[in-house]
Amino acid sequence: MTWSRTPSRPDAGIKVTGAARYTEDIRHEDLLFAAAVRSPLAAARIIRVGVDAARAADGVHAVLTADDLPDRRWGTLIQDQPIPARDAVRFAGEPIALIAAETAAAARAAAARVELELEPTEPVVGIAAAFKDGAPEVIPGRPNVGPVARVRRGDVDAAFRDATHVVRTRIESGRVYQGYIEPRATLAEPEPDGGIIVTTTSEAPFVVRAGLAALLDLPMSKVVVKVPVLGGGFGGKLHLGLAPLAAVLCQATGRPVRIVATREEDMHACNPRQNSVVALESAVDADGTILARRSRVWLDSGAYAFDTPAIASLATLLATGPYRAPALDLQTWPVYRRTPARPVRHALRPARRWCTPTRRTSPTSPTRSASMPSRFAAATFARGRSRAIRRATQRCRHRGLRGRGHRPHRAMATGERGHVAETRVRDRLRLVDDDGNALGRDRRDERGRHGHALDRRD
Amino acid sequence: MLSTGATEIGTGAIVTGVTSIAAKELGVPAEDIRLVSADTGDTPYDSGSKGSRSLYGPGNAVLQASREAAKLLREEAAEQLEASPDDIVLEDGSASVRGDPSGPSLPIAKVVQGALNRTGPIVGAGRFKAPAVTLEGSNLEGLFFASLNQATWGCHGVELELDEETGRIQVLRYVAAHDTGPVLNPTGARGQIEGGVVQGLGQALTEVMDVGADGVVRNANFVDYRLPTIVDAPRSIKTVMIESHPAATGPLGVKGVGEPPVILPPAAGGAAIRDLLGAQPMRLPLDAVNVSEFLDTLEAQAVVGHAR
Numbered sequence: 182m183t184w185s186r187t188p189s190r191p192d193a194g195i196k197v198t199g200a201a202r203y204t205e206d207i208r209h210e211d212l213l214f215a216a217a218v219r220s221p222l223a224a225a226r227i228i229r230v231g232v233d234a235a236r237a238a239d240g241v242h243a244v245l246t247a248d249d250l251p252d253r254r255w256g257t258l259i260q261d262q263p264i265p266a267r268d269a270v271r272f273a274g275e276p277i278a279l280i281a282a283e284t285a286a287a288a289r290a291a292a293a294r295v296e297l298e299l300e301p302t303e304p305v306v307g308i309a310a311a312f313k314d315g316a317p318e319v320i321p322g323r324p325n326v327g328p329v330a331r332v333r334r335g336d337v338d339a340a341f342r343d344a345t346h347v348v349r350t351r352i353e354s355g356r357v358y359q360g361y362i363e364p365r366a367t368l369a370e371p372e373p374d375g376g377i378i379v380t381t382t383s384e385a386p387f388v389v390r391a392g393l394a395a396l397l398d399l400p401m402s403k404v405v406v407k408v409p410v411l412g413g414g415f416g417g418k419l420h421l422g423l424a425p426l427a428a429v430l431c432q433a434t435g436r437p438v439r440i441v442a443t444r445e446e447d448m449h450a451c452n453p454r455q456n457s458v459v460a461l462e463s464a465v466d467a468d469g470t471i472l473a474r475r476s477r478v479w480l481d482s483g484a485y486a487f488d489t490p491a492i493a494s495l496a497t498l499l500a501t502g503p504y505r506a507p508a509l510d511l512q513t514w515p516v517y518r519r520t521p522a523r524p525v526r527h528a529l530r531p532a533r534r535w536c537t538p539t540r541r542t543s544p545t546s547p548t549r550s551a552s553m554p555s556r557f558a559a560a561t562f563a564r565g566r567s568r569a570i571r572r573a574t575q576r577c578r579h580r581g582l583r584g585r586g587h588r589p590h591r592a593m594a595t596g597e598r599g600h601v602a603e604t605r606v607r608d609r610l611r612l613v614d615d616d617g618n619a620l621g622r623d624r625r626d627e628r629g630r631h632g633h634a635l636d637r638r639d
Numbered sequence: 640m641l642s643t644g645a646t647e648i649g650t651g652a653i654v655t656g657v658t659s660i661a662a663k664e665l666g667v668p669a670e671d672i673r674l675v676s677a678d679t680g681d682t683p684y685d686s687g688s689k690g691s692r693s694l695y696g697p698g699n700a701v702l703q704a705s706r707e708a709a710k711l712l713r714e715e716a717a718e719q720l721e722a723s724p725d726d727i728v729l730e731d732g733s734a735s736v737r738g739d740p741s742g743p744s745l746p747i748a749k750v751v752q753g754a755l756n757r758t759g760p761i762v763g764a765g766r767f768k769a770p771a772v773t774l775e776g777s778n779l780e781g782l783f784f785a786s787l788n789q790a791t792w793g794c795h796g797v798e799l800e801l802d803e804e805t806g807r808i809q810v811l812r813y814v815a816a817h818d819t820g821p822v823l824n825p826t827g828a829r830g831q832i833e834g835g836v837v838q839g840l841g842q843a844l845t846e847v848m849d850v851g852a853d854g855v856v857r858n859a860n861f862v863d864y865r866l867p868t869i870v871d872a873p874r875s876i877k878t879v880m881i882e883s884h885p886a887a888t889g890p891l892g893v894k895g896v897g898e899p900p901v902i903l904p905p906a907a908g909g910a911a912i913r914d915l916l917g918a919q920p921m922r923l924p925l926d927a928v929n930v931s932e933f934l935d936t937l938e939a940q941a942v943v944g945h946a947r
Contacts, residue, residue, distance in 0.1 A: 190827075191670065192647070192654050223854025258783060273855040304854035331780040354905075354923040355847030360838070360866050378680075384648050385687025390679045408677035414648045415838075419687055448859035453848050494783040498772060503792070509777070570804045571931035 192410065201410040204366040204382050205441050212368075213242055215430050215440035216288035218278040218295045219450060220270035224304040224317075227268055230278055231296030238291040240283035243433040250429055253396050255421055257388075259486035261320060264396065264425045270299065271319060271484035274449030281430040281438050308458055308479050311516045319484055319517040327482065327515035330493040332501060335508030337464075340473030344464030351461075356481070357454040363412020365451075366441040367423040369431035376403030377431060381424045384414040392421045393428055417452055420487070455480040455489060457496075463506075473508035476500045482515040489515040644685030645697035646677040650897055651827040652693035657701040659823055660890055664705035665712065666729025667747055683764075691895025692788050694823070696767055698890040703765025711761045712747065715754040719745055770888060789886040791894040792818040795836070795903040797873075799911050806931030808844055808908070810871070815903070816879035820886045820894045828896050832878045835900025841867040843905035847924050865926075 195201040218230075232244045247267035254260040266275045278295045282288035303317050310316060311325040319325055341347060367381040376399065383389050386406040394401045411418070423440045430438040442450075457480050464473040478496045482489035493513040500511040641661050647653035653676055655669070662669040675681055685697055713727040716734035720727070726737045735744035754761050771786045779785070798812040815836050822828045845865035849857045858864045885892025905923055912930070913919040920933040 190651055190655055191658075191674075221855075273853075304852075306850060306852060306854045328781050330782050331778075332774060332782070333778040333780075334774075334776055350921070352921045352923070356850070357842050357846050358848055358864060360841070360846070360864075383677075384646050384689060385685075386646060386677050386679050387644055387684050388687055405678070405680035407680070408646050411646065411648050414688065416689060418648075419689055444861065445859045448848070448864065449856050454842075491783045494781075494785075497782065498774075498785065498787060501772075501774065501777075503790075571806055571934060 196410070203363055203410050203412055204368055204380055205363075205439070207368055207380055207409065207439075209368070209370070209437045209439075211436045213281040213283065213430070213434055213436045213438045214285040214288045215427060215438050216280045216282070216285070216292040217265075217276040217426060217440070217446070218280070218292045218297070219446065220266065220273055220275045220277055220297075220299065222270060222299055222301055222304075223273040223306070224302045225270045225299035226302060227266060227270060227277065227298075228300055229296070229298040231298070232278060234294040234296070235278070235280060235291040238282075238287065238294055240287035241280060241291045242283070242436065243279075243281045243430055244291065244295070245279045245429060245433055246277065249433070251398075253398070255392050255396055255425060256486055257420065257488035258490050260395075261323075262485040262487070264429055269302075272450070274446065275484070276426060276450070279426050279430055281434050281436070305517075308456070308481050308516050323517070325517045326479075327486070327490060327493070327517065329512050329514050330490070330497045331510075331512045332497050333510050335473065337473045337475060337508045337510045340508045341462070341464045341475075344472055345467040346465045348463045348465060349461070350459075352459050354454075354457050354459070356456040358448055358451060359413070359415035359417030359453070361413030361415055361417055364442040364444055364447040365418060365422045366439070367427040368437060368439045369424070369427035370437040371431055371435055372403070372405075374403065375399070376405070377428055378405045378407065379424050379428060380407045380409060381422060381427075382411055382414075382418050383408050383422065383424070384411070384416070384418045385420075388419065389421055389424050393424055396421075396425055397428060397432065416454075420452065452483075452487065455482065455492065457481065461500075464508075471504050471506045474500070474506045474511070475509075476511045476513075478513040479516050480513060482517050484517065486515065486517070640673045640675060641701065642675045642682045643697050643701060644677065644679070644682040645693055646685070646688045648688045648693075650688075650693065650831060651824065652688070652895075652897070653697070655824050655827060656694040657698045660698055660701050661705045663891075664702065664709050664729075665747070666709070666734070667732050671732065683766075690788055691791065691897040691899065692769070693895070693897070694893055695788050695886070695889050695895045696769065698893065699767035699888070700765035702890040703767070704763040705765070707763030707765065708761050709763070711754065711758075711763070712750050715757065715761070716745055716750045718757065719750065719753050789889050789894050791820075791896055791899040793899045793903055795900075795907040797904070797907040797911050799908065801912065801915055801930070803934065806927040806929075806934055808912075808925055808930065810840055810844070810873040810908070812875050812877075813840075813873040813904075813907075814877040814879065815900055816881065817896060817899055818884050818894070819880045819882060819896055820884060820889060820892045821882050822880050823891075823893055825880070828880060829878050831896050832880075832900040833876045835896075835898070836876050836904055837867050837872050839901040839904030840871070840873070840908070841865070842901070842924065843908040844924055845871065845926050847926065 192201065230246045232246060235241060235244045245265065247263060247265050250264060252263070252267060255262050265279055266277050270277065277297060280288045280291045282291055305311050305316055305319055305325065311319070316325060363382060365382045367379060370378045372378060377393070377397065379389065379393060381389060383406065386408050390401055390404050390406045393406070394404045397404070423442060427438050427440045457478060460477045462475040463471050465471055480489055480493055480496065493515050496513040497511045501509060641658060643653065643657060645653050645657065654674060658672050658674055659669050662672055709729055712729060712734065713724040716727045717724040720734065720736055720743055722736045728735050728737050729747070733744045733746050734750050736742050751761050769786045769788050774785065794816045796814045797810060800809045800811055813836055815832050817832060819828060845867060848864065851857050886894045908925055909919050912925065916937060918937060920930060922929050
């Protein structure tokens with residue numbers, strides 16, 4: 182029995198009973214509550230931020246904008262992100278003003294009294310848009326496409342020239358939110374010696390310490406970062422998060438300050454997995470041996486560099502495997518646009534791996550690709566309703582109802598219609614059936630259009 | 640006390656994983672170990688809980704530290720039990736002499752007390768850095784780092800159902816096999832794999848941040864951003880852990896299993912769609928919108944092909 186060697190989770194009891202103390206649960210006598218005024222626009226010049234009314238509001242201790250703070254920036258490899266936006270906003274949800282007040286309600290009320298005068302500029306949305314001639318620079322003076330991370334080996338061109346087959350795959354992946362249950366939160370407390378103690382929802386407290394020390398111009402010995410019980414991270418809490426906001430408010434007021442993101446704030450101003458475009462070409466010989474690979478990957482970095490240059494390195498490194506190829510030319514670029522982006526429980530790998538099985542299974546042999554559509558026509562979509570229902574599904578997206586859009590369609594969930602497919606993805610990327618035989622189109626033909634098709638109505 | 644800068648993010652890798660490594664090396668029950676972690680004021684440096692490295696990186700450092708402390712315990716116990724340090728066994732909270740089950744044994748606390756009087760406190764320290772990836776004969780440009788942790792290979796299979804009218808996919812059964820190396824905590828590892836599969840299926844099938852033409856996220860809530868629920872989860876997820884290939888550089892041969900199960904579900908799902916339709920959609924997620932657009936594309940191609 183394997184159960185006997187299973188250690189029990191020492192934190193299970195406090196989590197199940199609700200006794201566990203997360204960042205938000207830490208109480209403090211003099212605690213001030215923070216709120217951030219965030220940009221409703223993805224791209225704008227900041228003309229004026231009117232804070233007088235907010236400063237005069239009841240219970241308000243501090244209202245900070247970029248004008249009240251030195252121009253120090255943060256970021257993993259390139260320090261380009263201001264604490265509140267300075268001169269311009271670069272993504273919707275970027276903080277513009279920070280408030281500390283006696284109660285959370287007072288902070289929110291004061292936030293509503295901050296006047297934002299923003300001049301909209303053209304947002305750069307989508308990886309393709311960042312490439313367009315004349316696309317505005319997301320960060321002035323920096324090209325929207327960052328420096329390449331590249332690995333080259335062998336004579337790639339020759340391998341492609343001599344290959345029996347060339348397999349090309351191009352996939353697009355969307356942005357994915359980490360979906361941790363505990364939204365981000367930070368408590369910053371002043372120390373009598375001028376230092377600061379920061380309790381925060383972090384997966385990497387030493388990264389936060391280094392970043393805060395630089396932002397606050399303090400020696401690292403004066404910055405202590407603690408992580409209490411954490412409600413998940415999935416890569417979304419590897420960075421400074423809300424710590425800079427709480428820290429500058431703490432310094433401005435000399436009081437402990439806590440900031441807690443709402444789910445909506447967290448999702449607007451978070452660090453989702455980069456959406457990406459992954460293009461992969463493999464030169465293979467007659468028996469399927471890979472002779473060479475080329476990859477080109479574009480990662481949506483969001484408005485600031487953050488760690489996307491490092492993720493670009495990772496994407497390139499991962500493309501060197503898992504299969505041996507004598508010749509390689511692998512390139513990845515970070516692309517800047519108007520939304521923040523960072524890693525999720527394995528940065529990029531799902532998109533990269535998604536590419537892999539199609540490599541062997543979608544050969545670009547002209548005879549095969551021509552035969553597929555006619556077979557499709559003969560067998561598929563006899564029901565006229567299908568197209569109409571799918572159109573309705575697609576309209577949901579155009580109305581911005583993506584999430585709710587597919588909920589009412591229950592036909593499949595109840596098993597009334599549809600077919601069952603079985604597929605295994607093997608290390609060596611063969612599709613096989615239950616007996617271990619290779620599943621190619623030919624075999625599928627023998628068994629009809631759906632392979633293991635099984636009518637659920639029976 | 641076990642002091643590490645690593646952060647417990649909910650996986651159990653720190654509260655049970657590295658703690659059980661220390662417990663095993665020191666021969667004490669895991670519940671006797673006080674864990675202090677993720678505090679830059681009180682614990683040594685750690686680069687963060689990421690890259691499936693919590694059991695692997697901090698685990699290696701904890702193993703080294705525990706072995707150093709265990710060596711001091713054995714030396715002290717050897718003094719008290721009048722035996723060679725090499726013959727001292729640390730087990731079940733006490734020290735005894737190997738091959739002498741009826742012989743004398745000492746509680747670890749007594750060994751520690753003896754050390755305090757004789758040589759000093761029992762302390763061990765460990766550190767670890769993952770080895771760099773070797774890319775011989777390659778020309779590198781613009782790489783910010785070149786080290787990866789021990790890889791955990793995997794193989795996933797999925798059985799799913801496609802509603803051709805709506806483009807919606809329901810996952811029926813799932814099997815996830817991983818080359819985990821020795822498993823410290825089977826329940827924890829299985830939980831990581833099952834959770835990873837469901838999270839990976841969310842990314843494969845429903846999850847996407849919907850950014851409008853104005854650059855504003857349009858589904859910034861858990862109603863419109865569709866995380867998988869129990870209704871979306873497969874009826875069964877079979878997890879297979881291959882323990883026969885220990886990691887060359889992992890502590891006690893273990894490998895990380897935090898991220899590997901999230902990676903394959905989109906690929907497995909896409910391959911299953913390919914098995915059904917003979918062609919693979921190239922845009923994630925495989926939600927009703929993308930799949931129905933893909934079905935339209937195939938249908939249009941079929942019409943053209945038929946006309947020819």
